Amino acid sequence: MEVTDVVCPLCGCVCDDVVVEVEDNKVTKVKGACAVGKSKLMGHGRITSPAIRENGVLKDCSYDEAIKRAAEILAAARRPLMYGWSSTVCEASKVGIELAEEIGAVIDNTASVCHGPSVLAIQDVGLPSCTLGEVKNRADLVIYWGANPAAAHGNHMKRYSYISKGYFLPEGKKEKKLAVVDVRETKSAKLADVFIRIEPGKDYLVLSALRALLLGYDDVVPEEVGGVSKKDLLELVQMMKETKFGIIFFGMGVTHSRGRHNNIVNAIQVTRAAHKHTKFNIMPMRGHYNVNGFNQVCTWETGFPFSVDLSEGYAWYNPGETSSTDLLMRGECDAALFIATDPGAHFPGESIRHLSKIPVIQIDPYANPTTEFADVVIPAAISGIEAEGTVYRMDNIPLRLRKMIETEYMTDEAIMKGILKETRLLTLSRRL
Amino acid sequence: MAIELLIKNGVVYDPINGVNGEKKDICIRDGKVVAEVKNPTVLDAKGRVVMPGGVDVHAHIAGGKVNSGRLLRPEDGRRGIEPKTTACRACSGYSVPNTFATGYRYAKMGYTFVMEPAMPPLAARHTHEELIDTPILDNATIPLIDNNWMTMDYVKSGDIDLLAAYIAWIIKATKGYGVKIVNPGGTEAWAWGKNCDLNDAVPHFDVTPAEIIKALAEANEKFEMPHSIHVHGNMLGHPGNYERTVETYDLVKGVKATKDRPVMHATHTQFFAYGGTTWGDFESKAKAIADYVNNNEHVSIDLGSVILGDTTTMTADGPMEYSLYQITGRKWTNHDVELETGSGITPFLYSGKVSVHTIQWAIGMELALLVKDPWKVALTTDHPNAGPFIGYPILISMLMSKKRRDESAADMHSAIYKRAELPSIDRELDLYEIAIITRAGTAKILGLDAHGKGHLGLGADADVAIYDITPEEQDAGKIQKAFLNTKYTIKGGQVVVMDGEVVAAPPGRTFFVTPECDPKLTEEMMPNLKEKFEKYYSVTFANYPVQDAYVPNPYEIKAPMRG
Numbered sequence: 001m002e003v004t005d006v007v008c009p010l011c012g013c014v015c016d017d018v019v020v021e022v023e024d025n026k027v028t029k030v031k032g033a034c035a036v037g038k039s040k041l042m043g044h045g046r047i048t049s050p051a052i053r054e055n056g057v058l059k060d061c062s063y064d065e066a067i068k069r070a071a072e073i074l075a076a077a078r079r080p081l082m083y084g085w086s087s088t089v090c091e092a093s094k095v096g097i098e099l100a101e102e103i104g105a106v107i108d109n110t111a112s113v114c115h116g117p118s119v120l121a122i123q124d125v126g127l128p129s130c131t132l133g134e135v136k137n138r139a140d141l142v143i144y145w146g147a148n149p150a151a152a153h154g155n156h157m158k159r160y161s162y163i164s165k166g167y168f169l170p171e172g173k174k175e176k177k178l179a180v181v182d183v184r185e186t187k188s189a190k191l192a193d194v195f196i197r198i199e200p201g202k203d204y205l206v207l208s209a210l211r212a213l214l215l216g217y218d219d220v221v222p223e224e225v226g227g228v229s230k231k232d233l234l235e236l237v238q239m240m241k242e243t244k245f246g247i248i249f250f251g252m253g254v255t256h257s258r259g260r261h262n263n264i265v266n267a268i269q270v271t272r273a274a275h276k277h278t279k280f281n282i283m284p285m286r287g288h289y290n291v292n293g294f295n296q297v298c299t300w301e302t303g304f305p306f307s308v309d310l311s312e313g314y315a316w317y318n319p320g321e322t323s324s325t326d327l328l329m330r331g332e333c334d335a336a337l338f339i340a341t342d343p344g345a346h347f348p349g350e351s352i353r354h355l356s357k358i359p360v361i362q363i364d365p366y367a368n369p370t371t372e373f374a375d376v377v378i379p380a381a382i383s384g385i386e387a388e389g390t391v392y393r394m395d396n397i398p399l400r401l402r403k404m405i406e407t408e409y410m411t412d413e414a415i416m417k418g419i420l421k422e423t424r425l426l427t428l429s430r431r432l
Numbered sequence: 433m434a435i436e437l438l439i440k441n442g443v444v445y446d447p448i449n450g451v452n453g454e455k456k457d458i459c460i461r462d463g464k465v466v467a468e469v470k471n472p473t474v475l476d477a478k479g480r481v482v483m484p485g486g487v488d489v490h491a492h493i494a495g496g497k498v499n500s501g502r503l504l505r506p507e508d509g510r511r512g513i514e515p516k517t518t519a520c521r522a523c524s525g526y527s528v529p530n531t532f533a534t535g536y537r538y539a540k541m542g543y544t545f546v547m548e549p550a551m552p553p554l555a556a557r558h559t560h561e562e563l564i565d566t567p568i569l570d571n572a573t574i575p576l577i578d579n580n581w582m583t584m585d586y587v588k589s590g591d592i593d594l595l596a597a598y599i600a601w602i603i604k605a606t607k608g609y610g611v612k613i614v615n616p617g618g619t620e621a622w623a624w625g626k627n628c629d630l631n632d633a634v635p636h637f638d639v640t641p642a643e644i645i646k647a648l649a650e651a652n653e654k655f656e657m658p659h660s661i662h663v664h665g666n667m668l669g670h671p672g673n674y675e676r677t678v679e680t681y682d683l684v685k686g687v688k689a690t691k692d693r694p695v696m697h698a699t700h701t702q703f704f705a706y707g708g709t710t711w712g713d714f715e716s717k718a719k720a721i722a723d724y725v726n727n728n729e730h731v732s733i734d735l736g737s738v739i740l741g742d743t744t745t746m747t748a749d750g751p752m753e754y755s756l757y758q759i760t761g762r763k764w765t766n767h768d769v770e771l772e773t774g775s776g777i778t779p780f781l782y783s784g785k786v787s788v789h790t791i792q793w794a795i796g797m798e799l800a801l802l803v804k805d806p807w808k809v810a811l812t813t814d815h816p817n818a819g820p821f822i823g824y825p826i827l828i829s830m831l832m833s834k835k836r837r838d839e840s841a842a843d844m845h846s847a848i849y850k851r852a853e854l855p856s857i858d859r860e861l862d863l864y865e866i867a868i869i870t871r872a873g874t875a876k877i878l879g880l881d882a883h884g885k886g887h888l889g890l891g892a893d894a895d896v897a898i899y900d901i902t903p904e905e906q907d908a909g910k911i912q913k914a915f916l917n918t919k920y921t922i923k924g925g926q927v928v929v930m931d932g933e934v935v936a937a938p939p940g941r942t943f944f945v946t947p948e949c950d951p952k953l954t955e956e957m958m959p960n961l962k963e964k965f966e967k968y969y970s971v972t973f974a975n976y977p978v979q980d981a982y983v984p985n986p987y988e989i990k991a992p993m994r995g
Contacts, residue, residue, distance in 0.1 A: 101516055133970035296558070
């Protein structure tokens with residue numbers, strides 16, 4: 001059976017034109033996805049059974065037992081953390097936020113170690129942006145800054161930006177220019193009309209220089225900034241002034257190099273400075289397919305996008321105090337639930353050391369380093385293959401993931417609902 | 433067993449049924465108003481004011497732009513923090529409250545229906561996701577259809593039938609309620625950093641905003657739509673725009689309505705009633721607008737009245753928000769949406785010490801007081817643009833009290849005495865008129881009176897607000913307090929607010945319209961639409977329509993095509 005218009009559950013591109021062959025309830029062929037997306041859709045090693053750690057060893061158990069154990073851990077916790085959410089659907093996040101309210105948890109998603117600085121920058125100055133179709137139809141100058149879509153967002157250029165054809169640019173890349181700013185010559189940089197190689201950690205300086213040049217303060221810019229000659233900067237500025245519609249896509253190279261959210265504030269200010277001359281937009285290259293979706297749901301349900309502390313019954317948002325790594329580095333939380341994520345691979349060593357001391361619940365289709373220290377492991381259906389639900393693309397466009405395969409695995413949403421129900425029973429009986 | 437409720441001894445204001453302050457009992461069974469009940473739970477209203485549940489014709493409460501406003505402003509979020517209770521989820525926000533707070537706070541004011549008036553079709557799922565999470569309130573949402581390339585194609589070719597086929601398709605695809613227009617042509621121009629006035633050609637599309645508005649009014653009237661086109665015109669917020677506003681109203685004067693209602697609803701009119709040439713000689717032209725509305729039957733308006741203080745402005749009118757941010761220098765978010773629309777958001781402080789803001793403040797109320805027929809006017813603040821909905825009780829108390837208006841004016845910039853009409857207006861609205869501009873009239877403007885909203889006649893939805901004042905109350909402060917927190921709010925026959933506290937939070941229903949287009953026209957329109965998806969949209973045709981899962985509590989209104 002051929003399934004068309006499949007929505008890919010891999011990266012923030014959320015390509016929705018993938019074609020998948022399904023035979024005997026298995027994906028046998030994938031057309032139109034990038035290599036990474038294809039690999040995910042084709043499927044690979046799964047956690048086979050729910051399990052609870054006993055004497056250091058994970059022992060298989062039933063879903064009911066695992067969910068009950070998870071609820072016991074969370075109901076007993078005084079400072080629980082619930083983290084992840086970026087590779088699952090919004091429907092699961094909603095139940096998660098309700099559970100976090102119920103138990104007074106801190107709820108956080110992977111943005112806090114990813115584009116969290118971008119969110120902080122937006123809260124400082126705002127974000128002039130657009131949907132990806134606007135870029136496809138209008139952008140004659142595309143700038144990737146600290147982002148390497150050729151490796152990380154395989155179809156981004158083809159579907160939405162430099163290589164795509166659009167209404168006002170029917171000839172595609174022949175009518176467009178591509179500029180890449182990075183600390184090394186990436187695969188994306190090799191395709192660029194202009195590649196600007198900056199010294200590591202000098203993004204802020206280079207952005208400041210561009211901003212000064214766009215605002216007409218050429219005289220304050222020295223002959224070299226962050227390893228880039230003034231001549232090259234002037235060339236890029238000229239391109240920016242001459243474009244009819246420009247876009248900056250920025251990645252983790254800017255959010256997580258020295259300067260962090262200040263870099264993004266400065267990048268947004270560069271965009272605003274470009275408005276003196278022409279139309280310009282800027283967009284973060286969101287990583288996981290639904291990292292944005294959690295931020296959206298958390299914002300409309302609690303008022304705040306991530307790192308939300310619900311311990312007092314209301315939402316308290318103060319990244320730097322209430323993010324997952326803040327909590328873990330202070331050794332503060334006494335239980336953790338991780339869903340659709342892998343802190344074991346991504347968090348600082350010191351926070352992992354704390355995690356090894358407290359009960360940890362993992363919900364995920366796949367085993368990963370977090371499984372090595374998880375006390376309760378609950379395997380989940382793969383959203384977008386075995387479960388449907390809502391996701392938000394990097395440009396805030398909501399799409400519905402499809403279910404193509406029948407499965408015995410419970411969905412993230414159903415698991416969360418189970419834990420919520422069991423936790424409520426426990427807290428109720430404790431009150432009685 | 434039937435769930436029955438009896439509201440005894442209330443003084444009822446039910447303008448659709450001509451009930452003006454009569455002592456009257458209201459019987460409720462299974463969520464509807466009925467003639468009699470057998471074993472009811474009795475609520476003694478004890479001479480208090482009883483009205484149908486409030487119906488808000490225009491408030492930005494859900495969707496991408498509202499959420500971008502929340503994300504942009506954690507400082508606003510912190511202004512409205514409330515812990516969860518046994519009935520309620522945790523709340524946050526003042527001008528951009530979270531979805532839960534939106535539902536609870538409206539219910540506390542006695543409102544039971546809210547129209548979200550600006551849904552970007554491509555992001556329709558987002559609007560519906562938030563509406564699902566907005567408790568208590570019945571709701572609906574209107575898709576933006578005016579800057580759409582499909583619309584402009586048919587405006588250019590003059591093919592109103594195919595335009596009708598397209599609006600029918602997109603209203604169905606988005607589970608929407610009607611046709612929203614926001615700065616027609618101007619938002620498309622904004623995609624290039626430009627703007628359009630009413631008779632300018634839209635860059636690259638060779639049509640004018642005036643042509644778009646007229647064509648959409650005609651296409652809307654091809655169906656028996658409950659609501660007229662809902663219009664935010666060109667040049668919002670510009671000094672001297674009132675002439676353009678009147679010209680916009682006049683565009684559709686000859687268009688014949690398929691139902692007994694106007695053919696245009698002009699929204700947040702305060703922002704369109706400006707005289708002067710600059711901010712320096714800025715003045716109120718509310719009288720000119722009111723005169724037009726008084727002398728014509730084809731236009732209804734809502735106020736967009738200012739609530740003083742800090743708020744978050746947000747609109748699909750991208751160039752307007754850019755202008756505003758240029759004035760204030762505060763933070764600014766913009767989001768252009770391919771082939772369809774755009775949006776902008778920036779915080780704004782309305783200060784009674786600033787001449788322009790003072791005049792704006794006056795204009796909203798002038799419109800309410802100068803338009804003679806209250807059925808043509810709806811009370812709004814264009815939440816959150818002119819102020820948050822939580823300010824409605826302030827506005828109600830002002831409209832009911834000349835004394836309170838005068839006291840407030842005395843404390844504000846003296847420009848109000850020179851360049852506004854308000855101090856010279858003596859009219860005070862009574863409770864009957866308040867009931868019209870907050871529920872009966874708004875329900876009629878939206879065509880919801882035929883679907884059980886805005887009145888308490890037999891068969892109506894049992895949505896009732898009981899305010900803790902008697903009809904004789906003259907104290908503006910007490911009136912304001914009563915309209916902020918009801919004694920009881922009943923939604924669908926269930927008590928949801930008691931003594932100003934939310935005691936139950938059932939989910940609301942989403943009302944949507946299904947325009948029934950001639951299949952031949954749909955078929956003829958389809959190749960053009962599919963080409964737009966194949967070549968220009970960034971999502972596929974199959975993934976675009978909103979699935980039923982996003983409207984878990986649906987109420988469908990069919991709109992047959994006029995033969």
